[in-house]
Amino acid sequence: MFRSRKRPALLSILGVVFVCLLVAWLIVNAIKTPTDFFNVLLIGITQGSVYALVALGYTLVYGILQLINFAHGDVFALSGLFSTTVILSWFGLSDASTTLGIVVGLGATFVIVAAFGGLVNSTIEFVAYRRLRNAPRLAVLITAVGMSFIIQNISLAIYGVNAHSIPPLISSNNIFTIGGVHYAWDAFFVILVTAPVLVLLSWLVKSTRQGKSMRATSQDPEAAAIMGIDVNRTISFTFVLAGALAGIAGVLYLVEFNMRYDTGFQLGLIAFTAAVLGGIGNLTGAVVGALLIGLIQAFNEGLSWLAPGSDWTRSLVFAILIAILVFRPEGLLGERTPEGA
Amino acid sequence: MGPRARQLRARVSAQKNRVAKSARLDQLAAQWRRIPSGYRGWAPFLILVSLAITYPFYVANLPTNIPVILTLPTVHDTVTILVFVVMAVGLNVVVGYAGLLDLGYVAFYAIGAYTAGWLASGQFQQVNFHFGAVGVGSSETGIHISVWLVLLIAGVVTAIGGILIGLPTLRLRGDYLAIVTLGFGEIIPQFVRNADNLHGFDLTHGTFGISPIDAPGFGLTLHNALGLPIRYDDSFPPTPDRLFFWTVLGILLLTIFCSMRLRDSRLGRAWIAIREDETAAGAMGIPLMRTKTWAYAIGAFFGGIAGAYVATFNSGAFPSQFDFNISIFLLCMVILGGMGSIWGVVLAGTILAWLNVEGLANIGSWLNSNVFPSSHQIDVPKYEFGIYGVIIVLMMLFRPVGLIPERRRKREIEEGTRGSLDEPLYEMRGADEPGAGERGESGRIPRG
Secondary structure, three states: OOOOOOOOHHHHHHHHHHHHHHHHHHHHHHHHOHHHHHHHHHHHHHHHHHHHHHHHHHHHHHHHHOOOOOOHHHHHHHHHHHHHHHHHHHOOOOOOOOHHHHHHHHHHHHHHHHHHHHHHHHHHHHHHHHHHOOOEHHHHHHHHHHHHHHHHHHHHHHHOOOOEOOOOOOOOOEEEEEOOEEEEHHHHHHHHHHHHHHHHHHHHHHHOHHHHHHHHHHHOHHHHHHOOOOHHHHHHHHHHHHHHHHHHHHHHHHHHOOEOOOHHHHHHHHHHHHHHHHOOOOHHHHHHHHHHHHHHHHHHHHOOOOOOOHHHHHHHHHHHHHHHHHHOOOOOOOOOOOOOO | OOHHHHHHHHHHHHHHHHHHHHHHHHHHHHHHHHOOHHHHOOHHHHHHHHHHHOHHHHHHHOOOOEOOOEOOOOHHHHHHHHHHHHHHHHHHHHHHHOOOOOOOOHHHHHHHHHHHHHHEEOOOOOOEEEEEOOOOOOOOOEEEEOHHHHHHHHHHHHHHHHHHHHHHHOOOOHHHHHHHHHHHHHHHHHHHHHOOOEOOEOOOOHHHOEOOEOOOOOHHHHHHHHOOOOOHHHOOOOHHHHHHHHHHHHHHHHHHHHHHHHHHOHHHHHHHHHHHOHHHHHHOOOOHHHHHHHHHHHHHHHHHHHHHHHHHHHOOEOHHHOOHHHHHHHHHHHHHHOOOOHHHHHHHHHHHHHHHHHHHHHHHHHHHHHOOOOOOOOOHHHHHHHHHHHHHHHHHHHOOOOOOOOHHHHHHHHHOOOOOOOOEOOOOOOOOOOOOOOOOOOOOOOOO
């Protein structure tokens, strides 16, 4: 545990070579097809923002419980599917609604779905993980896998196997077009929602009393308890926060894509990869990692020169995950820990 | 004779009967005790095995209206069930003995199946290689190696695959390992799905899979000498199913035997030591990486054999078989049975695999016709993995040691150890207890 382990030189060199090749590939593509390159770049950032919200949920929970909450992706999917009910049945929004109606309706949807996501996530914690506080970590991890399937099947039972979508509430007209590079309103909307949420989260964790107790609990739960922090409540709060982020991400995902009961599993794995890439437990890292993964995915699917194409996206993302864990298990922004060494 | 006397007489004769019966029982018991105690423990096992071997002969005569489960599985389905049990026993080596959470076991299954596909089919039309294959004309293109040999080769190839996957990842601890194995479990199926055009080379035939794959058999010489079947699939049903069934039963028994012997070997004890406390095991001189890699390789070996066997049984290897769900399904068997407990895993594996192939559909149709009103019919098999999820969570919450706990594992869970993954998330002990306030070794460096 305490022996210092130097990273083998070969691995470092391989890592550097790999990154250099990647950069070279991007530059060649940018020169060959600049329009595609920048279009794809914008898509990647949009996609990355959604991943960031989900990845933050993984990182928050991991930071406090050292638990990979496998069920998180499925909470995201369930919340997203729930938002279709809210938008279509409760508010009856459609692309024919007035602008005011859409703004108010979507605003309310975000609040309701975030609350729903938080509720589901904290229920999972309350029902399953809390009882296993003194159990081996393997047991909790396995329970998380089980919960993931339970939530996925709840989605399946309620929403069936078909993909669900919402009407195009946000216009997909372009904000600007510069020499063939388009940027549409719906893509901008995703950033417009994500950015304030990230600022708010950062403020919550850094400056509030609750955030302080979260940080204290993640450092040392016993000491935090001695200092009068209600550890269980803090953990619950973290799950609520993670679930709320997943809920918001679910609505944003629907702005651009369809959603099915099993969407969450795949997306959850990608988001988890993002969290690991950035350094799990590190909030900034999760956002950086998510943007990178979003970009990698978009580049892979959108570029033409030597790009493997969308068939290989998942393989690529997991290959990256494995590569990070082998070359730099602490992630881009994380600190070295015994666990990840 | 009055009624009273008659009553009395009846009572006396009943008493006599009872005495006679108990005397006979005593005699039986005495004979039973004369068998050395070492052999006596094998009796239930032998009874079970003989019941299993003769299963194809009496299954057709069993009732088909048993409440709840309706029927017992057909011979065809039992082959699939037993293959899953073989894999579960293999996974048990990794998860149960060595305590390494592997969420990508399906990758081994896939490698095994595709190895069989490559070495015993007409997939590679460019070459024409025959070695001991039965019932394949010498003019047929492709690689055709005897299926028995292919099973072994598939095991070895998969074990090598396991080592290759293990070498970079086994340095990681616990949950990182779980996620990396999960990554491999996702990549390999996608690879086989997409690898039909690697620079024009068709390696896996994409989503169509490799089919047909040669069947096992003993060839003409052995057929004439011992009456063994020439080729499993060329006789009429139900014979091929029976032959496949007996073979997989043999493979399972062999797997169980190897698994038991391994557990008690030096290597097995090293695994258990690592599971209980990796740091202490390392300090005692156990080579951690090598021991863990062995666990991986051996687990993979069984997975590979099972995969190759499924491929030859179905006469094809298809990418849709290798879903992530299979990994969870197998993990569920190990957990339900009791991590590290061979008989538990065999029992749980049989039950769950049966639920998978027939049970849930049967139970579902029974429920729909007897419990649920016709207006609220439920498609039970649709929620298969939800049900497994519930099983996993309930087991973890209420009986983490499994159905048939392994003695040692049970003690570990009850008394606790200091292994990396056996360490509690939080130890909320009273302040006056010893060790209160101590951080376990997973104590983390503070982060924002």
